[in-house]
Amino acid sequence: MSTPSTLAIEATGLVKSFGETRAVDGVDLAVRSGSVYGVLGPNGAGKTTTIRMLATLLRPDAGEARVLGHDIVRDADAVRSAVSLTGQLASVDEDLTGRENLILLGRLLGLGRSRAKDRADELLDAFGLTEAAGRLVKNYSGGMRRRLDISASIVVQPQLMFLDEPTTGLDPRSRNQVWDIIRAMQAGGTTILLCTQYLDEADQLADGIAVIDHGKVIAEGTPGQLKASVGSGALHVRLLDPDQRPEAERILSRELGSVHLEADPAALSASCADPDRAVEGIAELSRSGIRIADFSLGQPSLDEVFMALTGHAADDQSHENGATPEEERVA
């Protein structure tokens, strides 16, 4: 059944349409065992649909995938035995207490009655939820809900875990906690497929990243490779006076080449590999009477990667969402 392979996920040409919308349009993925793999894309790009196919919740219209060596269609049951899913909507029962949720899952995963209770208490303790154990989940904060959600996914340790936007809607502190948990899980040997629309999240956690847009993988590699593919660096400049931006844009494109106007009306950036030339550019701005609030030279952000790859910013595409069930939910 299972082939010896160091790949936890191998997908080729996955396609899924909802009516007229091709939510996933030929996705290939290769995820190494033991890695954290980021699937990065804006809302409606097809991330959730891809995850749902891999987790055997949706049948692909075309293409094939093997998860831990098991075919997701022919061998769905074997896949389900080895993976767990933390969906985008919190995958816990709001009308039960945190403890009851974990006991329920323990029982469904085959733990005996008393073992399920012990395991629930163990996890509540590890995830800092002991105090809230007896409260109904609907009264939990977003961060607590996420922690419960993730702990529910490891009642029995999965070999592979699907995490769909685990930090959407969380405050920075809760987000850091979830990141720590993800790192701890990886250290424990679990392969993680992480869907996210946050570029820094993929950058922080993932060993490999697939950038997906309109149902297609448009780039793949390590965070470093993706950044390198856009150019080695960028000069970011913010002006005191937004009215001077057109002029600054003209000067920087002459001095440095391709210039990108940021969402901030006073900010722009230019791709630039050489610090000396960046200094030249800044000096030239200054000589032309353009007043600069601040500037920095750095690696391109994944935002810029996205811009370079797709020609549009990694912003919300939900207006073309069609039937993809990726509506954002702020907890």
Added chain:
Amino acid sequence: MSTPTTRPQTAPDADAAAVAKALATGERPPRPGAASAALTFGWRGMLKIKHVPEQLIDVTITPVLFTLLFTYMYGGAIAGSTGEYLQFILPGTLVMSVLFTTVYSGVALNTDMTKGVVDRFRSLPIWPAAPLVGAVVGDSVRYVLAGTVVVIVGVILGYSPEGGVDGVIMAMALVVLFAFGLAWAFTTVGLLMRSPNAVMNTGFMALFPLLFISNAFVPPETLPSAIEAFVNVNPFSHLVTAARGLMDGNAEMGDILLVLGEAAVLTAVFAPLTMRLYRTRA
């Protein structure tokens, strides 16, 4: 991979070290059997009742109101006396109360489907029908409760079952069994409709004519012949006839078998349909 940064930890936080420890159980329990998984989902239903007992109000108050209303409003007019009419309609109100409760199974499933927890259930290595079978089995508590309330109110008002306690219990069992079959029809509706309200409306719109154009409240001989013909083929009439027979102590085996057959047909048609919709709905 980078090590977690150390930052001051306060008590209600997740602790990475503890998480790592909790992960490292390596435990792989055998997957639960179909019955065990379904019962666990039945338990889930019980827990929900425990947390929100108010949700039982509709299955307890409504039957009381119906029984009182029918007995005292229409009893004199239809049967000449409230006492005699009560004797006639109590099996009918029992059937009505329990069958109305089955709509709830569809409403609950519809509500469930909008939540992420269904994705988790569907991604578990369990008998795929377990969440549905468990929920319907758990709902039988509501059916029995609704039925019991009707019988108790009836007895308080002066109803005396000729068929004795045994007859009442058997009638109740038959009605609950039929309710199981019917519940599958409403779980199907629950998966087809967009909102819990739509399920509720569809359910009641389907139930009202079937319940009122039956022999539950009036003897069919008094009806125009076209309607009488419908009443006689209406499965709800068959259920009322069998339940009335059991409670009156003069049940005919044929009537009971007919009801069991109809319950089986409902289950055979709608349970697989529900399953299919549950598996394929995105």
